[in-house]
Amino acid sequence: MSAHTLDLNGRVALVTGGSRGIGRAISLGLAASGASVAVNYRQRENEAANVVAEIERIGNRAIAVRADVSIGDDVTAMIDDIEQRLGHIDILVNNAGTATMIDIDDLTEADFDHTLAVNLKSAFLCTHAVLPGMRARRWGRIVNLSSAAARGPGLVGIHYNASKAGLEGLTRGYAARLARDGITVNAVAPGPIDTEMAGPLKASNVAQRLPVGRLGEASEVADVVMMIIGNAFITGQTIPVNGGASFI
Template identity: 65%
Template structure:
């Protein structure tokens, strides 16, 4: 396992499912972890309790990461408490299930703000400190919907495809500053949303099952531990799709 002792990680949307597994994995590797949430404060506190029981350091911070003022407040609270952010995992996301006929402009704007604008805002907020230390890891949680049709809607496709483009754009511009920027693109992962709405979809996966949040966290940890890999998207699909 990669050692992250002395490092500080910020995980947006880090209280449930994939984000919860990522936060716990980072803490298990020795990082102090800030767990961001918007509404699920109780779930975030549960993550903190689990990290604390294992001897780790963590804090929960409520913020709407689609709003610049909230992001500035969040980073401004995390760094005095835990230290400068070395690792950013952009995982906050919104998946509004819409058809072409029911999709509205408000749905589109909200999805782009939460899934894409938040990546820009959080990344911009931590870049100066990472540059000053010549070390940083940024991992964006995308989706197989960035390349396939998916089941959520075209607004979601656009937000995740944009995220992967932003990943490459930042990677190209930060590589000489010791900062790597990569993405993980899970397809069908066993979360509450998938269990409730897409349970029958497991039969479409060549491996025959959904992925687990812990398997997503494993890929994030691989990217955090690799100093040479940047600008890449790692597909996690059980053989459903290939990059």
């Protein structure tokens, strides 16, 4: 099934960090295909509410759910809340992340631990929480938002590189073990995308060095996520969306 004909009516999706940027675009894309969407946020309550309102305007169901997805108890409570209000989760998009630029000489143990918890541990916690239901129904789609930094030097720092490389390893490990259960697990690795977090990218004029000559749009990343969700034969893959910054 192509993304153009994707029918997610009756499916429930959770998008972590879904209140803005790429997460917002993915939430709206899922809703446009008929899914009920849980929009997770940690601090951006008003922005999450705006995404929910946009989804409701097109006639679909959505809720905003606050949780720090790097904390196990928060994740457990969030999943219980979603299942009570929307139903069992069929689609999980692990999009929540942090990207604080820190040079190697200034990087602390606390910085490293925080980045790994938000970018990597959160994906494990959320995946672990939704797997029993997906396995019972023998259908599930999990998409992890990686980064070009997982396989390149990146601009943010080694803590960010490590977290995203780990996320791709997590993706492959789960994919190999869940394929026979009807569950696909993939990653999407955006390059420079024009979001709120793109300030340092713009300052470095990275767009001029890309073959396409511009930053990507959040909707272009969402399009690839939707394609993966609609394809039952793609699993264990990392799909770059980077304007030709690298060819892998």
